[in-house]
Amino acid sequence: MIKKGFKTLLILLIGSFSITACEDYVDIETPNHMMISETVFADQETALAAINGIYNELAKADFSRGYLYSVTVLAGLTPDIFETTSATDARYGPFQQNEISPIDSDDAKANYNMWSSIYNIIYMANSVMEGTQNSKSISQEVKDLVEGKARFIRAFTYFYLVNLYGEVPLILTTDYRKNAKAERDDVNTVYNRIADDLDKAIILMEGAMEYNDSERTNVNRFVAIALRARVYLYQENWAKAEELASEVISQTSLYGMLDDLEQVFLKNSREAIWQISPVGRGLSATYTGEGYMFRGQNSSQIKLSEDFVGAMSANDKRLHIWIGYNTSRGFYFPQKYKDARSRNDVVEYSTVLRLSEQYLIRSEAKAMQGKITEAIKDINVVRNRAGLGLLAEMDQEMGQTELLEEIMEQRKKEFFAEWGHRWLDLKRTERVTEVLGAMKPLWQDTDVLFPIPGEEREKNPNLTQNNGY
Secondary structure (H helix, E strand, O other): OOOOOOOOOOEEEOOEEOOOOOOOOOOOOOOOOEEEHHHHOOOHHHHHHHHHHHHHHHHHOOOOOOOOOOHHHHHHHOOOOEEEOOOOOOOOHHHHOOOOOOOOOHHHHHHHHHHHHHHHHHHHHHHHHHHHHHOOOOOHHHHHHHHHHHHHHHHHHHHHHHHHHOOEOOOOOOOHHHHOOOOOEOHHHHHHHHHHHHHHHHHHOOOOOOOHHHOOOOOOHHHHHHHHHHHHHHOOOHHHHHHHHHHHHOOOOOOOOOOOHHHOOEOOOOOEEEEEOHHHHOOOOOOOHHHHHOOOOOOOOEEEOHHHHHOOOOOOHHHHHOEEEEOOOOEEEEOOOOOOOOOOOOOEOEEEEEHHHHHHHHHHHHHHOOOHHHHHHHHHHHHHHOOOOOOOOOOOOOOHHHHHHHHHHHHHHHOOOOOOHHHHHHHHOOOHHHHHOOOOOOOOHHHHOOOOOHHHHHHOOOOOOOOOO
């Protein structure tokens, strides 16, 4: 969680948010190159700059940068997608074995870094909302837009917290005195906050339906709708999941499925709903964390499971275009992002939300409502792009159970090495023990949740621990 002693004065580094922590409260002068919260929202430019600061933080935060301690890596190891390239890997091995330590180990550090970086982003979103609400010098229109974007970011980060850790503290203020002693809130309470933030974000961003300067790194109304469709799916509200996914899919002037798999993860791809630019990291590198992490070099620490690759059809284009092979060491690796070198221009953005998910959300939601024929049409969009044969739209032999299995299989093959989709899918469908229990000798039912980092529990005595740790 946010470290005890966060300064009460919000400091905003121009162009990038920076949060300063200390063990005890101290009052220090504001550096010349920074601005305190009293002047951050003096006009709409600085209010919007605060949102850009959060985008920049997402590009470099452990949780979201697609690199060492990201949810893509850590939640890709816990199911059946990734494996370590070394049997003695102390950082990633425990995630693959579902034996994560809460404290004093390399894997505990990875877990802590992901957790704390998520809460830092939440703190920033809270700061933006407070600064916006307190400002008297910017228009209501800009206030609404900025608040809507910040609410989306908070909902997005809490979505991952609650799915990875279960009960987590809801931090809704920048008051470090409250935050330092916050207790865990139950899962339903957290989900209710996620839903409320997204519902309000959709309304507040009513006028933000397109992308600033065509950059899909900017949150707009349809970004919020896309995540809300996912949340409805997780909450098993099938009708609303179908409705909102349909709303995104219908925006054909903005979005479209790309026939060429090589184009999907390029910057500002038409298939992308929301992306994170690596430029925000403030480094000279112009490649994504995923592009660098999954290069497939001899030094690579992560590889794709041979069982996962072996389950891919020989006709599946994703096998040939999104998966690479290291011939010298004999392992497969993700190759959705292909650029891992510094250059004069940025080629790829880290893709967070994309259109194919909306088709599969709608397909699953329809299947759960017994709309088998319509659900097959949606899954065929994904299968067709992958080069697979189409399911017969009027095949009466395919029932709901078989169709749902096919949807889960396509989600696994479509979203591997992306934001922990497989791990969350197995958990929400209550199939995690069925699938992983048969292949992982140390699996226990309590492994469905990551441990609350011990370092956080040492600072906050009100934080309880998940069962099994």
